Amino acid sequence: MAIATVVEQQKGTEETALITGSEAIAVACKLADVDVITAYPIRPYDTVMQYICKLVANGEMDCEYIVAEGEHSQFEIVKHASAAGARVFCGSSGVGWMYAMEALTVTPALRIPMIAMVGNRALDDPGAFGVEHNDALAVRDLGWQLVWVDNAQEALDTALIAYRVAEDRRIFLPCAISCDGAFLTHSQAVVKIPSQEQVNKFLPRYNRGDLLLHPDNPITVAPQGNEDWVMEIRRQNYAAIERSYGVIKEAYAEFEKIFGRSYGNPFFEEYMTSDADIVLMGMGTLSTPVKVAIRKMRDEGKKVGFVRMRWFRPFAAEDLAKCLSRFKAVGVIDRDYSMGSPYNSGVLATEVRTALYCGSGAKPPVLGFIAGLGGREVTVPDVEKITASVQQAAQGKTQPLTQWIGLRE
């Protein structure tokens, strides 16, 4: 690593580097030998494009690096490159991601295994840079696979896993890796960099097969179709995202074998849940204050645990319902909003309730909490406040179904 600080040399070829979450994803792109990368600056996503740019400029990475004139073109270019058989990488943040929306909708429809990083950022206005999850969540219904990570190591590992899953012929669907702006994209941590040999073993070459757009394989892609065709096309994509659940499991198992790092259940992380009465839930980097608060509350004798969702699409509903049925109450912290939704809860809370409603086990009450919008800090006292309300619910006391936390009121 010419740029990263190599802090220690581990057994054989595995190195470590002090890098940000964005840079970790850039390193994953280098290791995955991505062919075509498009860029258009917007904070905090731009941190990944800058780092890839450096890797290319330093001769450490060989790829087509195209700076587009806007996000829409940025995503269209990689869509086409992927159709022609290139491994691609792309990304954006906030309204930049929304500007690409038309391209984002056609990408899963055309079964393009694009990997994108979303540097989560509040949507405009008022033009805040800080994290909110509504940008990435805007594609949740379209066939994108969506995963949230909470540290730089996980960002690197998940990017490699995402390529393996997305490019699996059974799937061929795009995947967005969500990284919280600032907390993950702009803070450096020591990350283990796997060796090229390990990555080569884990990640087969992208083979588009019969869908390859190439003169030797003449095909028409995306002709116009009417109501006689649309339902069948959507049903095919349902089948693919249904399969994704199993392919993700396979990929994590294989990852553990090759890299020796285990993530347990790929879909969600459980923290101090084995004896917990109640649990909190959330996605991304709010895991840090939540875990700190839980340790503090545990010292005070409160049996609180935490379930951090990684994969939001596919949503492991049955597994989650089974897990949550063990607890007396659940508090879901959403770093997003869903205006006018059932009980005006956030997106995750609503999905968790749906998963539980149809699950076979016990159905603990689910309280929704909106917190940390626009990058506002979620503090330890905030988490304690949330926990107090969830404890009340666990004792059968009625609590508001949605509460705003950390709001000046």
Next chain:
Amino acid sequence: MGRLFAIEIIYRGIFQKTLARNISRAIVLAAHKEGKPGISFGRYGDSPERNGIPAKSFAIVATDDVTLEEGMAKYEPKDVDITICVDDTLAKGVESWAWYGLQPVNKLLKPGGTLIVTSRLEADPIIAMCHRKETPYEMAILKAIPSFSGLWVYKDDHTDVRILGAIAKILPDLFSLKSVQAAITDEWHDAVKVTSAARAYEKLTTVTVKPTQGNPEVPFKFDLPKWHEMGEGIVIPSIPAGHKMEDPGTHATGGYKPDRNPTFKKFSTRTMRPVVDFDTCIKCTLCWLQCPDSCFDVTPEGLYDANMEACCGCGVCEAVCPVPNCVTMVNESSFHDNASQWVAWRKDKTNYKGWVQEKIKGHGERSHGFRYLGQYEEQVPEMLDIATKG
């Protein structure tokens, strides 16, 4: 349950779109005069904005609101009392932009229903163009060119109100002539148009078409694949490149016939087709080069044979051919199959010469629009005369 009435209007986009809409609107308005609720709409999957593309409008009327709702609870009516065809070349069938194959023009007609065709031909040649139907139906010919009535640049020829008068005669339970005339007055404020409706009412005659009459061909259709049978990613494999042609007499091979999509064929989108005089062709390649749909098969001797399962009837080949009368566009009603002209020529050149002469003589008639400068000035007053005098 009360009684439900359904009428469809089959027309060509875009110039007949207003005509079709005016007819279906007026049907609903005339029925409304008698207290019957109704709805007028166009088939959404069609593309009526495209020039010449077959499309449909519907008027659904009922004796009460509940019955009307029953009639509307489907994408398009499955059976109709009257089918109105305002371009006689559509008697060969309806090839919608939302391609479902070729739909016979009389497909939706109830047993004993009536097909009204505006045409300058007699009933017999029109019947020959229509696919056979298992049950007998009535046919009424309203003498008229394929009208653009209602189009703002087109002088009114009263085709719309003549059709309305005819409906009052055929289906008196739907509305009376009096109601139609009242609706026409409300819509157009034109006493002459009211008279034209009455003339059509008085003069209308129908003939019964028996199941043994008409085109015996089974109309082209195809089965839609199941979702798991379809290729993924909205990807369609290309059509193979093509192959050499074979001379029907000598069996010599040569030339080039491109392979074409076996499912998406061209049928009644076309109102005219090229008739090629192979004896005068100088093999300049221009027709082959300029045809927008790659219709021309190159024969072993280097001639160009327009394939009628691909031709949209645009007339470009006629326009670019440098030899007088070598390529002539001829109205579709003159043909009853899509057979190769070159094969016919190879089999019997003298016979073919006579066939060409017969086809191009007086048949250089366009159904959709006008064929030569001044034709509009000739035809529209004639139509108006027929309308008002009957």
